[in-house]
Amino acid sequence: MKAIRIHEFGGPEVMLMEEVPIPEPASDAVLVKTYASGVNIADCGIRKGGNAILRPLLKLPLTLGWDASGIVDKVGDQVTAFKKGDEVFGVPTFPGDGSYAEYFVAKESHLALKPNAISFNEAAGVPLAGVTAWNGVIEYGKLQPGQKILIHGAAGGVGSLAVQIAKAKGAYVIGTASVNNLEFLKDLGADEAIDYKTQRVEEMLKDIDLVFDASPIRDNNIRLKFVQILKNGGRLVSSQLDFPYSEEVKTALSAKNVEGSLVRLQNYACLREMAELIDAGKIKVVISKVYPLEQAGEAHKENEAGHVRGKLILEIIKE
Template sequence: MKAIRIHEFGGPDVLELDDIDIPQPAEDEVLIKVYASSVNPVDQKIFEGKAQQKFPVSLPLTIGWDVSGVIEGAGNKVRNFSIGDEVYARPFPTINGAFAEYVVVKADEIALKPKSIDHLKAAAVPLAGLTAWQGLFKYGGLQRDQKVLIHGASGGVGSFAVQLAKWKGAFVIGTASAPNLDFVKQLGADEALDYKSERFEEHVQDVDLVFDLIGGDTQKRSLEVLKEGGRLITTVQPLYKDDAKEKNIRLEGFTAQSYAEDLEKIAELIDKGVVDPVVSSIINLEDAKQAEILNAKGNRGKIVIKVV
């Protein structure tokens, strides 16, 4: 099968299109024929070798953190899925990734694909959708009528977070670049702020939850807008725990996990028309290098890798 692999760490040029054997599922795994995957910022950290402490990998490695496809094989302990099922998932590419024609995934980490969208859109969902869902609700505890500030609201995770927070009944504020402010409002945000020309802490106050997808100075300044007892949940390193403690704010970082029940709930919301995955570009598997270069420049929603 064809797969995008790295044999050394470096820039996008280390991504190579290889011919390798089709993997075989273990007794608790399924073999998925990949129709589509998608690009995530963590891809770059992995192929540059900057994620070895958090996500240690051995080379060569097939990358890719999202998959939508069809089950073509299953281990003898798999009971809940059948050959031919259309599924989606977030494989863990420290072992194997989805920039390939086939991938094996543990059966308890997959869910049936949303019925109302095709594989290209479905592939945009797993990692970004899980991150938004778990950040807002499992870690952030967001409730109806609370106020949430989402940094990076136009990106892959942010575009899901805005829609999910609005579905929950929260008052949603998103930060983005000027060209994306209208887009963030279209996603459902009540307010959208240009992070380049406006200091959000001068416009926002009494926030219950900050969902930080940026980090650094943005994270530190976010402490100023939270009410006492508020939460700052980040997908990057939580750097200002002492400052947060002084203000009685809970600051916590997390990495999304592949929980099938979360994927099932997200699929249900997609099929109800509550959430719509945002796909900015569709790029063929053999051009994955160009997709990663494009993603590093920033874009709305997700870049999808078309395999079939």
């Protein structure tokens, strides 16, 4: 099968299209014929060698891509939830070879049946960003109906899904983006949209129940502003797992009795709940561009420029 692999860490040029054997699923895993793969900023980070936590787990050569949709080709002995021919979406086994390839393997627990209402390309834009958004807003954020949430970086892959998940849960949603994306946030259902470049959240907001930072920018100074706008006993959840809170942020959190957390992906069962919300028309998937598999390098360059609206997709099979 064809796959985009890296043999060394580095820039987009280290990604090579190669011919490799089709993988075999383990007993608790599923082999999926890939229709589309999502591109995530995390893929770019892994291409560059990851961080101190990830680096020891990354074995070369490696096929990139941890976000995909496709059709089940083969299931392991212990798999009961899926059978050959099922249309699925989910997160390929990590660390291990990913979905920039004609087939990928995923644990049964990291897959769900694809929503009927959307295409394979759209479905490939949901899993990793959606599981991150769901875990951030619902599992760590414990968002309740009627509460006020600020989502920072609301126009990106994680942010655009977080806005819609929070709305579907009955929250009052405020999102930040640059000026070109403010209308887009309103279209997603945000009640308010703030331009993070020209407006200051700390002068506009107070008594917020939950701040979810879904931006790709690592910045402890803006976290201090988030603590300022949170109510006493509120929650600050950051998607940036590799960027711990500074001592200054920790002091500010405890002075205000705010719980601060970094999102770990612990609940993948939410893929099923997101599929239901998608089929009910409550979540739409925004694809900004579809690239053919061989242009994965171009997709990485666009993602790393930092302003993708929604998702970038690699199309492996045209529907």
